[in-house]
Each structure stands twice: as C-alpha cells, then as structure tokens.
Amino acid sequence: MYRKDLGDKPTAETMGYTGKAVLAHFGHYRPDQIDSALCRAYAAAREKAGISQGSTHTELGHLRSTMMWAEKNRLIDKAPAIERPPKPTPKERFLTKAEVARLIEHASAAHIGLAIHLLFATAGRIGAILDLTWDRVDMERGVINLRLPDARTRKGRAIVPINRGLMAALQTAREAAVTEHVVEYGGTRVASIRKGFEGAVTRAGFTDVTLHTIRHSAAVEMVSSGIPIEQVAQYLGHSNPSITFSTYGRFAPEHLQQAADVLDFVRLKVAR
Incomplete structure (x- = not known):
C-alpha cells in the first residue's frame, strides 16, 4: 500500500527489492510485535548472508518509513521502533579531472563517454542525465x-552552465542525434549505462568507482578549487547549503586553516 501511495517515485521501485528481504523476516509478525531483538536478528542474518551493513540500514529504513506511513494513515495504532545498524561512513573515493578524462577515453561507446562527461560537468545524478532531452540544452545561452516540468524531479536537479569541454562534446553529439534524448544509442533512449560504465572503469584500471562517484568527484573538485559552498550547493541541487558543507566542507582549502594557524607555536618561537 505504501509503494502504491509513493506512485512513480524512485523509492517505490527500490522498495520492490528491499521489501522481499524485509517481508521474509518480518512479514508474519504484527507491527506491535516488532522490537529491537527482532531488528537485531534481522541485521545479524543479513550480515551472515554477506549483505553490507549499508544495505541493511536502508532495508530497515524502508520498513520504518512504511510503519510510520501506516500510523499516519490510521492503518495501525502505533508505528514500532525500528532499530537499525549504524550507517557506514561513506567511502572517500573520488576522481581527479585527469582520471575522469581517462575514464571517458576507455568508454567502449560514444554514448557512455558522453554520459560520463555530462555526469561530471553538470554534477548531476544518472537519472537526470538519462532523462535529459535536447530541448533543455540551450547551446546559445x-x-x-x-529539471523535468514536474514537482517530483525539480528537487535535487539544477540548471547549470555548459563549460567549453562539454560544449564541444554536445555539439558533436547533436550533429549525430536521431532522438530527442541527449544520451542515445541505436536510435533509442538509453535506460542504463551501468554495464558500459563498469567496463570503462575496469579498462581504466580503477577500483571502487561507481556512477555516484562521478557526482561526488565533481563536488570535491569544485570545493577544493575554492568555489563557495553556496554555489556548489546550487550546482548540486541541494536546497540547504548546510548539507553541502557537512559533506564537502572539509575539502575547502581554507577549512580550519585559521584554527590551525592559532596552534602554530613554531612561528611564535621564530618571532622571539
């Protein structure tokens, strides 16, 4: 019922997968029977099955959201407290501009390379890149x-400038385009580049690189180059710059520098 209420939001599709594992463990219990012991048993079983702690955290989070929705809609009296394992610290893997260029060079097809270029140059998510149509690419300006013209996709998507390198790539792609979508292959829209992307990662000799790594790398590159957090937040489509700062503030060259200078007793000694 919750998935139906979510409609075509991405979470609804994801819960189709996470729900299978959750229902196998919790499905025959009433909501009021779910407690910390049951949640811990689930986490232990998932760990034993080789499932990452991050995935288990997400699965139990979906269960929590479902129970809260059920309480809100008066389908149950009270949502149970869902205990989750701590969310693991995100990996710090990011690519330099030279590494992104290397990744594009090792793409097996032009549309894979273009998608990677768009991911980095716009700092967009893969869904936004594959949704992109030529009518939303203004080469003159x-x-x-x-963004798509609906409320669901306006959040988290930005309007960004086209840099010179991307402009050249887009001009080449536009000349060969046969569909309305920027990323196309064989005369049709591309639904996924995951397989082609993973192939490029392997050929480039990289490890621990995902599609999201490209967006993360773009953010790190901007912040470490001195771009103000407020501008980076707008580029990433973050509604609250504090979210951007909490994630990327440590990459700013001036971050904590003033505090470090206060602790510099060597300069004091030299002055004396």
Whole structure:
C-alpha cells in the first residue's frame, strides 16, 4: 500500500527489492510485535548472508518509513521502533579531472563517454542525465536544465552552465542525434549505462568507482578549487547549503586553516 501511495517515485521501485528481504523476516509478525531483538536478528542474518551493513540500514529504513506511513494513515495504532545498524561512513573515493578524462577515453561507446562527461560537468545524478532531452540544452545561452516540468524531479536537479569541454562534446553529439534524448544509442533512449560504465572503469584500471562517484568527484573538485559552498550547493541541487558543507566542507582549502594557524607555536618561537 505504501509503494502504491509513493506512485512513480524512485523509492517505490527500490522498495520492490528491499521489501522481499524485509517481508521474509518480518512479514508474519504484527507491527506491535516488532522490537529491537527482532531488528537485531534481522541485521545479524543479513550480515551472515554477506549483505553490507549499508544495505541493511536502508532495508530497515524502508520498513520504518512504511510503519510510520501506516500510523499516519490510521492503518495501525502505533508505528514500532525500528532499530537499525549504524550507517557506514561513506567511502572517500573520488576522481581527479585527469582520471575522469581517462575514464571517458576507455568508454567502449560514444554514448557512455558522453554520459560520463555530462555526469561530471553538470554534477548531476544518472537519472537526470538519462532523462535529459535536447530541448533543455540551450547551446546559445550555454545552459543545461536538468529539471523535468514536474514537482517530483525539480528537487535535487539544477540548471547549470555548459563549460567549453562539454560544449564541444554536445555539439558533436547533436550533429549525430536521431532522438530527442541527449544520451542515445541505436536510435533509442538509453535506460542504463551501468554495464558500459563498469567496463570503462575496469579498462581504466580503477577500483571502487561507481556512477555516484562521478557526482561526488565533481563536488570535491569544485570545493577544493575554492568555489563557495553556496554555489556548489546550487550546482548540486541541494536546497540547504548546510548539507553541502557537512559533506564537502572539509575539502575547502581554507577549512580550519585559521584554527590551525592559532596552534602554530613554531612561528611564535621564530618571532622571539
């Protein structure tokens, strides 16, 4: 019922997968029977099955959201407390601009390389890149609008400038385009580049690189180059710059520098 209420939101599709594992363990219990012991048993079983702690955290989070929705809609009296294992610290893997260029060079097809270029140059998510149509690429003004004309996709998607390197790639792609979508293959829209992307990662000799790594790398590159957090937040489509700062503030060159200078007793000694 919750998935139906979510409609076509991405979470609804994801819960189709996470729900299978959750229902296998919790499905025959009433909500009021779910307690910390049951949640811990689930986490232990998932760990034994080789499932990552992060995946288990997400699965139990979906159960929590479902129970809260059920309480809100008066389907149950009270949502149970869902205990989750701690969310693991995100990996710090990010690519330099040279590594992104290397990844594009090792793409097996032009549309894979273009998608990677778009991911980095716009700092967009893969869904936004594959949704992108030529009517939202304004080459005269040099602007890309990653948003779709609906409330669901406006959040988290930005309108960003086109840099010179991306402009050249887009001009080449536009000349060969046969569909309305920017990323196309064989005359049709591309639904996924995961297989082609993973192939490029392997050929480039990289490890621990995912599609999201490209967006993360773009954010790190901007912040470490001195771009103000407020601008980076807008580029990433974050509604609250504090979210951007909490994630990427440590990459700013001036971050904590003033505090470090206060602790510099060597300069004091030299001055004396």
